[in-house]
Amino acid sequence: MSQPQHSSRTGTVYLVGSGPGALDLLTLRAARLIGEADAVVYDHLIAEGVLDLVRADAQKIYVGKESSKHTVPQEELNLLLVRLAREGKNVVRLKGGDPFIFGRGGEEIETLFEFGIPFEVVPGVTAAAGCAAYAGIPLTHRDHAQVVVFVTGHLRDGTVNLDWPALARPNQTVVFYMGIGGIGEICRQMIAHGLPATQPAAVVQNGTSNRQQVLVADLDTLAGRVKEAGISSPALIIVGKVVSLQKKLAWFPPKVFLAEPVCHD
Ligand code: SAH
Numbered sequence: 001m002s003q004p005q006h007s008s009r010t011g012t013v014y015l016v017g018s019g020p021g022a023l024d025l026l027t028l029r030a031a032r033l034i035g036e037a038d039a040v041v042y043d044h045l046i047a048e049g050v051l052d053l054v055r056a057d058a059q060k061i062y063v064g065k066e067s068s069k070h071t072v073p074q075e076e077l078n079l080l081l082v083r084l085a086r087e088g089k090n091v092v093r094l095k096g097g098d099p100f101i102f103g104r105g106g107e108e109i110e111t112l113f114e115f116g117i118p119f120e121v122v123p124g125v126t127a128a129a130g131c132a133a134y135a136g137i138p139l140t141h142r143d144h145a146q147v148v149v150f151v152t153g154h155l156r157d158g159t160v161n162l163d164w165p166a167l168a169r170p171n172q173t174v175v176f177y178m179g180i181g182g183i184g185e186i187c188r189q190m191i192a193h194g195l196p197a198t199q200p201a202a203v204v205q206n207g208t209s210n211r212q213q214v215l216v217a218d219l220d221t222l223a224g225r226v227k228e229a230g231i232s233s234p235a236l237i238i239v240g241k242v243v244s245l246q247k248k249l250a251w252f253p254p255k256v257f258l259a260e261p262v263c264h265d
Contacts (some may be wrong), residue, residue, distance in 0.1 A: 011038065011085040014114055014130050015105050017098040017124020018042075021209035022134075023049040025125045033122065039090035041081065045096030045234060048209065059089070065108035074104060078111035085117045096234075098126040102152055102177045126150075128175040131207030135214045136249035139173050144241035147172035153179025153186050155236065160185050168193035181234045184223040190239060191219050200243035206233040210253070216246050 014033045019025035026034075031053055034040065034101055039059040042051070054060055061080070063072040072080070084091045099105030099121060112119045128150055132139045140150045151167065153160055153176035160182045167174050168190050182201070191197050197220035200261040217225045220237065226235075 002034055009088040010117060011087070011089040011091055012108075013081050013085050013091045013093055013117055013119045014122060015093050015095065015099045015109055015119060016122040017103075017126075018046045018050050018094050018096060019125040020097050020127045020130030020207055021047050021212075022130070023047045025130060025208060026050065027122065027124065030122050030124065033216065034092050034094070037092040038094060039084045040092045040094060041077075041084070042094040043096070046094050047096075050094065055082045059084075070134065074107060078108050081108060081112060082115045082117055085112070085234070095124070095132070096127070098124045101126045101128075101150060125147045125208075127177060128234055128238075131204035131212075132175075132238065134208045134212060134252045135202065135238075136246045136251055137202060137204075137238055138242055138245060138249070139175070139238075140243050141245065144245075145171055145173040149174045150177065151175070152177050153182050155185075160189065164187075164189045164193040168195045170195075171173045171241075173238065173242050174237070176237040178233070179234050179237045180226070183226055183237060186237060187223050195219060195239070199239060200241060201237065201239045202243045202246060203231055203235050205231045207236065209250075212252065214246065214250070216243060 016030045018030060018032055026047065034050065034053045035055065036060055039061065040054050041061045041063055044064040051060060063077050081091060081093060087088065093108060095103045095105060109119050142214045149167065149172060151162060151174060176186060186207045197218065199219045201219050202214060203226050213231060215225055215229055215231060
């Protein structure tokens with residue numbers, strides 16, 4: 001990619017979290033900025049319908065990313081944002097969930113800082129918050145979990161290199177992002193480091209969207225059940241006693257209560 005060019009007016013880059021899937025979980029601020037932007041740079045994990053909010057004459061640039069194949073290398077993407085801003089455009093860089101949680105948002109705005117490009121960050125509902133709410137699994141609960149941990153389960157060289165003793169503590173909820181590929185190893189390690197094999201654990205796929213699937217099991221059986229059900233990314237793994245509440249608290253999709261038949265004598 002060529003070096004970014006200067007223009008008389010520099011635009012601003014807005015790093016915007018688009019939430020986990022449901023369009024109406026977008027913040028009002030995000031919706032306004034998306035509607036006003038001259039250019040929108042987005043990847044594959046953004047809520048359906050978000051792009052309909054983009055102005056018809058705005059540039060839409062797809063830089064899709066899936067864990068194994070990076071469509072646009074991160075460095076090139078960082079410079080793309082610089083170039084667009086230097087062309088005088090106000091740019092929305094859309095990210096799934098929250099831009100500062102496993103979103104490389106920090107790396108993108110570090111480059112903007114180095115090039116002197118003005119930027120703002122708009123938080124979004126992160127997948128853990130969205131999936132937990134829509135699955136009926138409170139992440140903390142006075143009887144079950146005083147701590148909640150967000151951790152990446154992304155495999156490096158086929159292993160998940162994490163602080164297992166810290167993750168396998170009692171009375172906490174652990175949410176694994178990007179963990180589906182390593183789910184067998186994750187469950188094994190949690191048991192090996194002290195959690196009971198019967199510890200409740202769940203997977204939420206496509207959380208908050210109308211394709212949401214929730215699978216509840218325990219550490220011993222979760223990986224097998226996920227394989228059987230053919231669940232794949234994007235999905236979160238939630239481990240902790242709070243998962244046992246799902247049976248009572250699941251509310252989505254909302255139940256339809258039919259009105260009592262009215263008798264007319
Ligand atoms: N910045 C994002 C996370 C990006 S990492 C956020 O704050 O949510 C991508 C991972 O997020 C996926 O591999 C998956 O584990 C999780 N994820 C994102 N959207 C999801 C959804 N709708 N349902 C389940 N998991 C999701």
